[in-house]
Amino acid sequence: AQSVTQLDSQVPVFEEAPVELRCNYSSSVSVYLFWYVQYPNQGLQLLLKYLSGSTLVKGINGFEAEFNKSQTSFHLRKPSVHISDTAEYFCAVTRSGGSYIPTFGRGTSLIVHP
Amino acid sequence: NAGVTQTPKFQVLKTGQSMTLQCAQDMNHEYMSWYRQDPGMGLRLIHYSVGAGITDQGEVPNGYNVSRSTTEDFPLRLLSAAPSQTSVYFCASSYSRGRNNEQFFGPGTRLTVL
Numbered sequence: 204a205q206s207v208t209q210l211d212s213q214v215p216v217f218e219e220a221p222v223e224l225r226c227n228y229s230s231s232v233s234v235y236l237f238w239y240v241q242y243p244n245q246g247l248q249l250l251l252k253y254l255s256g257s258t259l260v261k262g263i264n265g266f267e268a269e270f271n272k273s274q275t276s277f278h279l280r281k282p283s284v285h286i287s288d289t290a291e292y293f294c295a296v297t298r299s300g301g302s303y304i305p306t307f308g309r310g311t312s313l314i315v316h317p
Numbered sequence: 318n319a320g321v322t323q324t325p326k327f328q329v330l331k332t333g334q335s336m337t338l339q340c341a342q343d344m345n346h347e348y349m350s351w352y353r354q355d356p357g358m359g360l361r362l363i364h365y366s367v368g369a370g371i372t373d374q375g376e377v378p379n380g381y382n383v384s385r386s387t388t389e390d391f392p393l394r395l396l397s398a399a400p401s402q403t404s405v406y407f408c409a410s411s412y413s414r415g416r417n418n419e420q421f422f423g424p425g426t427r428l429t430v431l
Contacts, residue, residue, distance in 0.1 A: 212357065235418060246321075246407055246422035247360075293359065297418060304350055304375075305420060309359035 205230035205296045209308035217316050218286055224279040224311045226294035233299040236277040238268055241291040241310075250292070253277065254299070264288070289315045319343050323408050323423035330398040330430045338393040338426050340408030346421070347413035349391040350375070351383065353404040354425075360407065366391055367413060398430045 210225040228234060235254050239247040251262025258270040268279045277294060291312050295305040324339045342349065350365035362375030366385040380402060382394040391410075395402060408423040 209359075237419070239420070239422075246424045247409075247420070248422065249419045252419065295420075304348065304362065304365050307352075307360040309357065 205232075205234060205298060205306050207294050207296050207306055207308035209292075209294050209311050211311050212309065213312045213314065215314045215316060216284055219283050221282050222280065222284050222288075222313065224292050224294075224313065226277045226279065226308060228275050228277065228294075228296045230275075230296065230298065234296045235299050236268075236270060237295040237297075237305065238262065238266070238277070238279050239293045239295060239307075241293065243290070247293060250279070284313070284315050286315050286317060288313060321408055321410055321421050321423035323406075323426050325426060326424065327427050328429070330395075330428065332399060332430060334398050336395050336398065338395075338406055338408075338428075340391045340393065340423060341389050342391075342408075342410040342421070343389065344410065344421065345388060346410035347388070348411045349385065350409050350420075351381070351391070351393045352407045352409065353377065353402075354407060355404050363393065363406075395428075400430045402428065403430045404428060 206229050208227045216222050237252045238250040240250045241247045251260050253260045253270045261267045266281050291310045293310050294308040297305045321342045347368045351363040352360040361377045364383040366372045372383050406426045409420045411420050
């Protein structure tokens with residue numbers, strides 16, 4: 204079985220500042236990794252995913268994440284945030300080649316202040 | 318494509334009442350699943366289905382029933398509602414083969430049990 208830990212439940216930042224949302228996972232097999240975003244009163248939508256290949260993955264809205272196998276991490280970053288980035292962010296993992304039902308972290312609430 | 322649709326958007330029940338949350342997708346996805354989202358708990362898997370006629374329990378199945386008679390529909394039944402089932406419910410779907418394992422989420426149903 205795999206598990207996901209999002210180390211921060213809430214991250215407050217000022218507009219135009221950089222941000223990093225942390226995600227660590229544990230699994231005994233190869234995994235696929237995902238970040239989803241949930242804007243207020245909406246469902247989740249995919250931000251980016253790592254399946255294989257380059258460890259630096261670029262997503263929508265200027266976000267990127269880096270897969271680090273040795274540290275079992277998949278941290279999400281953005282160099283300059285906007286007010287509109289205020290949302291809940293979820294890290295998720297699935298086994299590669301296995302069940303496609305993902306395991307989600309508990310979420311990180313990104314709060315961008317003007 | 319409508320994607321994943323859920324009805325109703327909001328529902329208030331009294332303890333002991335039963336109801337069905339509807340979920341439908343028009344992407345011909347094999348996998349469908351139900352999650353509940355509670356503050357600080359992230360997304361917890363209730364039930365999932367890997368195809369028509371096949372369902373299985375997730376992390377928190379008690380008090381809920383599902384069936385999958387068609388590829389498109391995956392209703393969630395609350396047998397006898399309890400206040401502990403007050404939550405936001407999300408339905409999701411995905412492919413079961415290849416690398417297209419992104420989860421597509423519905424907009425959610427906000428349920429209050431009094």
